[in-house]
Amino acid sequence: MPHKISTTRLLFVTLIIAALTPRSCLAAQLTTKTAQAFDEYVAAKEARINRDLTAKQNFLYIDVLRQDQASDAYSKLSHGQVLVQRDEECSTPGCTSIPGGLIHDWIGLIFVPGVSLSQALETLQDYDHDAILYPSEVVKSKLLARSPNEFHIYLRLKQVHIITVVLDTQYDIHYTSIDPGREIARSRSTAVAEVAHAGASDERDEPAGQPGDKDHGFLWRLNSYWRFYQADGGVYIQCNAVSLTRDVPAGLGWLIGSFIETIPAASLRSTLSETRTALLKQANLAKEN
Numbered sequence: 001m002p003h004k005i006s007t008t009r010l011l012f013v014t015l016i017i018a019a020l021t022p023r024s025c026l027a028a029q030l031t032t033k034t035a036q037a038f039d040e041y042v043a044a045k046e047a048r049i050n051r052d053l054t055a056k057q058n059f060l061y062i063d064v065l066r067q068d069q070a071s072d073a074y075s076k077l078s079h080g081q082v083l084v085q086r087d088e089e090c091s092t093p094g095c096t097s098i099p100g101g102l103i104h105d106w107i108g109l110i111f112v113p114g115v116s117l118s119q120a121l122e123t124l125q126d127y128d129h130d131a132i133l134y135p136s137e138v139v140k141s142k143l144l145a146r147s148p149n150e151f152h153i154y155l156r157l158k159q160v161h162i163i164t165v166v167l168d169t170q171y172d173i174h175y176t177s178i179d180p181g182r183e184i185a186r187s188r189s190t191a192v193a194e195v196a197h198a199g200a201s202d203e204r205d206e207p208a209g210q211p212g213d214k215d216h217g218f219l220w221r222l223n224s225y226w227r228f229y230q231a232d233g234g235v236y237i238q239c240n241a242v243s244l245t246r247d248v249p250a251g252l253g254w255l256i257g258s259f260i261e262t263i264p265a266a267s268l269r270s271t272l273s274e275t276r277t278a279l280l281k282q283a284n285l286a287k288e289n
Helices: 014-020 032-055 067-078 117-124 127-133 253-288
Strands: 083-086 101-113 138-146 150-161 163-179 182-196 221-231 234-246
Touching: 032 101, 032 221, 032 234, 067 083, 067 101, 083 253, 101 253, 117 182, 117 221, 117 234, 117 253, 127 138, 127 150, 234 253
Parallel strands: none
Antiparallel strands: 083 101, 101 234, 138 150, 150 163, 163 182, 182 221, 221 234
């Protein structure tokens, strides 16, 4: 869903499930089999990413499109549109269904004019201010540790969709410079825990999504893979968000299946839109000063 490079607002599909399911059915268990299936999916994805980067071509996902489609996509980006679609390796909903869980894999792209790569990275790496830049979903944010290219961060996320869910999350983020005009970042969640009675004196973290734990399964894992490309007088920013949630309770697929299609895309679109807005604001302030 975003740490600063915005894993936060992604894929709380089962909020809808929770609103429509009897309370006795809410608990979900992350099994070792489910966790392993997600890890295998991620390993295959990261291997493909490494191959693509080694080949030094098609840095942005739209570059694999036919020439007319790519030209149309670049035109939309230049006019401020946010492009979002399922990642090409998972073009149908069925490919994300694993035993005991659902994998959500979406990719999106924006263009931010008037911003340099260094300016974009400086803003996006200011993790202590995520709650200011993303007030709709980030309640608290804190940089826990840092080395030159490594960040370990904490985010308290709040998602309101029929019901309210609060999550305490942590991420390891690694940045890699490809060349002076291109950078990538890989963010992996290291802890995700639902917060019971958030804001009250007796608030507490529920089990943190480890195999064997039982919680509501709103979010168990959240990885994101970012690409930054300076060109055309600005920066292209691409995000591929991959998350793991509980599966759909038996008998409710007909009722909530459409939400599985729409919520992840809407979440990623919102993430990228707010990222673009924040960077444009920073660029305008820099011009005024």
